[in-house]
Amino acid sequence: MNSKVFIKKGDYTNSKDFIRETFETFKDIEFSEGEKVLIYFDGDFDKNKNISTFPNPVFIEELVKFLLDKGVNVRVGSSVLEKDKDIIDILEDYPVDVVSFMLEGFEKTKHKKIIIGKERKKVGDHIQRRILSKIYLPKSFFWADSLIPISKIKLHPFFTFSGVIAGVTTLVPSYTRTELYFYGASPKDFAAALSEVFTIVKEKVKISFLDGVKIFQGDEIRGSKFDLNVFISSNDMLSLDSLGSVLVGFKPSNIPLFTSLSLRHLGTYRLTQITLSGDYFERLIRHPEPPSLRKxxxxxxxxxxxxxxxxxxxxxxxxxxxxxxxxxxxxxxxxxxxxxxxxxxxxxxxxxxxxxx
Missing domain, CATH: 3.30.70.20 (Alpha-Beta Plaits)
Structure with missing residues (x-):
């Protein structure tokens, strides 16, 4: 697959145009009549400060409207969606199911074989040993024919850059998340564990989005708001997060999660291997306050x-x-x-x- 990324400067009033232009750019992505599409996203809500790190409700609404016009069945979900009432309220008048994965329940799925290539040293590949004891995904995952992940750009002490890759954790139950974080002491082990979930989810993903209009600099929800004013979409989740990290001042090669997923043939983080379209991204690079150092x-x-x-x-x-x-x-x-x-x-x-x- 040729990794492509589409980037556009704008704010939430431009959501409709950005979504339309995304699917004009990715002409090979089509939806069939009656196709079951799950839009899922990660985030949190601080009720004391009235701060949300969920993607913007207006953007989600415009995406839902676009898909409904294509004649598909749409479901919108997150781990605990009740935290953000704005999203629930804005979708109330649309014929879509709005679900919380923790409430609907999970089903067990099989591990998939992951081949690890040894970069630069062409001495063969080897199969990754299984790390997670078992993998459960929400019932909506098995209902869906295809997935569309969305994430707000977040800076996080654990992930460094948190986008659609880190957002995969919203699809797993708390005990799987506990097992993932158990390997957090080693970035490489954590990436290996997450790749076991990621490789299953990735097969169903048609397109993914980053909401980079209003982000939080510093430590995610504890940080201060920062206007980045960009939307990004891609047919490769790793390429999407890679470009998103560049826009906030990081080098993708310095983020262990990115390099580990690339080594497992789960996408590319190298800008030289990504086809870019839309606005000239180098003019959009900013340097918000980085997250706290995790030692x-x-x-x-x-x-x-x-x-x-x-x-x-x-x-x-x-x-x-x-x-x-x-x-x-x-x-x-x-x-x-x-x-x-x-x-x-x-x-x-x-x-x-x-x-x-």
């Missing part, structure tokens, strides 16, 4: 602490911690159990959790 090494790792004076015992940190490393009886975090995923730090509504490298 994992033989000489130490990032450690987290709870400020008991700020803590209100809301237990949001307990809900997001995959390893039961948090003890609110004595306001401590067991850093031996902790994988330094930064989720408690990002999700605490009172900003009562801090860290040191």
């Amino acid at each position: 994992i090494s033989l000489f130490g790792k990032t450690k987290f602490f709870i400020n008991r004076e700020k803590c209100t015992d809301c237990e949001e940190c307990l809900n997001v911690c995959a390893f039961s490393a948090i003890n609110l009886k004595n306001y401590t975090i067991d850093n031996k159990k902790c994988s330094a995923c930064f989720e408690c730090f990002l999700r605490c509504p009172e900003e009562a959790i801090s860290f040191k490298n």
